[in-house]
Amino acid sequence: MLHTLPLHRFHESIVLPPADIERIQTMGEAPTQIARHAVLRREGETPRHIYLLLDGWVASSVLLPGGERQITKFHLPGDLLGTPSMCLARAADTLTALTPASVSRVPLAAFGDLFMRSSHFAAAMLLSVQRERVALMDRLAAVGRTPALARVAALLLDLAERLGALGGVELSSFELPVTQEQIGDHLGLTAVHVNRIFRQLVDGGLIARHRQRVELLDCARLKAMSARQERAPAADVSWLIGTVGAPA
């Protein structure tokens, strides 16, 4: 069943040799089921693992001294979680399940071993981390410089895109298994204000909602008000992996 690992995040730009795929599939421990609200790893702990999310949603969050929380990322299946903290003595982010989830824990040593053995894996990892960094830059720009409406629109479009990529289809309707408070913590807003923005979006005919399902009714207009940049991944990464020796 490990053959069904969602590894798409690893070959977004780089096609890995089969041997590396094999190694990725075996570097993680047996998958664990965790309940909603369960904490995979708390900030402050010594980082000894990273985590491959197989199913469900997980939030990565940072706690401020005053108790405020910033959610740094809503993780979807296929994401590798907790990697930023690998450079620190104590983990910076807490990983909390937003839904029941299935996770494979990966010892840092196993990850490190693969990283050092396979330069192609290392290259894929580098690009993947840089992509996350760009996403963080974009959200910083959104939180620092755009009004609440734009931020919510951007989040909805981002999720639709990422969920669509997971299934390989265009999505205009999806489950959003996240409370409005969590959305607020992700966008630097209050739960109350997130609620009001949703109302505006519904009243404006931009989205529809029943319970946790969201339907994007007018993607074009949403995109216009989201102030979000399109970020096309590098088409040619031969400067990194070379053209010879690269797997077809």
Added chain:
Amino acid sequence: MLHTLPLHRFHESIVLPPADIERIQTMGEAPTQIARHAVLRREGETPRHIYLLLDGWVASSVLLPGGERQITKFHLPGDLLGTPSMCLARAADTLTALTPASVSRVPLAAFGDLFMRSSHFAAAMLLSVQRERVALMDRLAAVGRTPALARVAALLLDLAERLGALGGVELSSFELPVTQEQIGDHLGLTAVHVNRIFRQLVDGGLIARHRQRVELLDCARLKAMSARQERAPAADVSWLIGTVGAPA
């Protein structure tokens, strides 16, 4: 003169073998002097290089469709600039000199070659990028969840720390060659409000200023109000580089 390259950012956690140091020093082109306000690389361009900052300050910024700007990082000597865009078809960030600066341009191919040849360099690079990612997460939390006063305090402490690390000493006074508008763009504030916060800090006896020089008068109190987390770098990275074969 290449021997004076500030390479400290590369061995924060990992000691590189001399051969790698040698390669780093030769991967960049001859240093170029650029004037204040000069643009090293504009967002939207095809990324073909990264840049090693040898001297001076450079800002990395993202432009929003509405024309608002978010500065993602104030870069100091020793920083490797423009690397996030290596994963994209078009650069996400613009690099602008804040002071006259000296920069060595590094072709992506040269960087890629070193990355693929030296797993130790790759490892150092991975950790370095993850550190930047954590810094971005922390600033996102600051911008999303803390008041202006805390953000400014955090910026001042961060710069004092980074400049201190450059010189190898504790710093409580330094030149801040940055306009208040740029500080605002970095912290998600208005130039006007940055000015008011500075006034509060001065009136409160927390800092002193003459022209662009800032003196931190009460670091303890500044730290308390900054809501900033201490981020100790990983002490042991043997899970990555191993214990055998690692250079002493």
Added chain:
DNA sequence: CGTCATCTTGACCCAGTTCAATATAGGTGG
């Protein structure tokens, strides 16, 4: 069928913005 979490909505408030007017200081050409 009670309980707890979440959502909704209203009323009011405030941190930070906007607008505008005035200083200051380099930098430049003469």
Added chain:
DNA sequence: CCACCTATATTGAACTGGGTCAAGATGACG
């Protein structure tokens, strides 16, 4: 060395997006 010009800094007054507080409503679940 001076006069001028443009970028930056400063400060006041008025405004507003989003926060805070508080009171229901709704729904999932044991």
